[in-house]
Amino acid sequence: MQQASLNYVARSSLKDGVKPKNLIICSHGYGADASNLVPIWRDFDGVFEDAVFIFPNAPEVFEFGPPGFQWYSLLDRSREALLRCSRIAQQILTNFISQMLTKYELSYTDLSLFGFSQGAMVSLFTGIRLKNQVKCIIGFSGTLIAPDIARAEALCKPPVCLIHGDEDVVVPIALSKVANTYLKEAGFDTSFYKIAGLEHSIDSSAIDAAKSFIARL
Numbered sequence: 402m403q404q405a406s407l408n409y410v411a412r413s414s415l416k417d418g419v420k421p422k423n424l425i426i427c428s429h430g431y432g433a434d435a436s437n438l439v440p441i442w443r444d445f446d447g448v449f450e451d452a453v454f455i456f457p458n459a460p461e462v463f464e465f466g467p468p469g470f471q472w473y474s475l476l477d478r479s480r481e482a483l484l485r486c487s488r489i490a491q492q493i494l495t496n497f498i499s500q501m502l503t504k505y506e507l508s509y510t511d512l513s514l515f516g517f518s519q520g521a522m523v524s525l526f527t528g529i530r531l532k533n534q535v536k537c538i539i540g541f542s543g544t545l546i547a548p549d550i551a552r553a554e555a556l557c558k559p560p561v562c563l564i565h566g567d568e569d570v571v572v573p574i575a576l577s578k579v580a581n582t583y584l585k586e587a588g589f590d591t592s593f594y595k596i597a598g599l600e601h602s603i604d605s606s607a608i609d610a611a612k613s614f615i616a617r618l
């Protein structure tokens with residue numbers, strides 16, 4: 402575990418001394434931790450040229466007890482509370498992104514944001530509000546908090562990919578569909594993949610969908 406404004410795990414197959422060309426920051430879901438998503442780096446290593454994958458722990462200890470973490474509390478799920486908490490998480494992730502780009506001497510166009518569940522929500526909410534456009538945003542089993550204000554608040558329009566299982570009962574697929582609709586109406590280039598039979602997780606079909614999206618960038 403390495404330390405910055407957030408503790409994180411880094412993975413890469415690059416040899417020592419080779420400068421990376423891509424940075425992928427992967428944000429975990431509610432109650433999980435950095436290690437939860439680490440296995441997917443092998444699936445995408447080589448898909449992105451000379452890549453470093455960063456897996457941060459969310460900033461708050463999980464409200465139902467360690468060892469997990471959360472980007473924000475879900476005890477109050479009102480629109481007002483979720484929007485307020487999303488703005489705080491946005492500031493935290495934006496700062497962390499800046500630190501990682503500086504560390505690896507890369508630009509925003511070299512950065513891709515991945516996220517699962519709450520991590521997808523934070524990645525998407527933050528990614529469209531960055532002053533500089535990233536390469537892409539890929540959200541697994543997530544949504545966009547307060548999608549109706551996306552058009553007014555978006556500072557950039559990176560390509561967005563939303564991937565969701567049609568048997569997800571934790572974050573229903575309808576929430577990704579709503580996000581997709583609002584983003585398209587706001588002028589985003591979005592791709593939506595429904596994964597048949599998938600619950601609240603990432604499987605090989607979801608990985609393949611993400612790879613298909615990346616190949617078109």
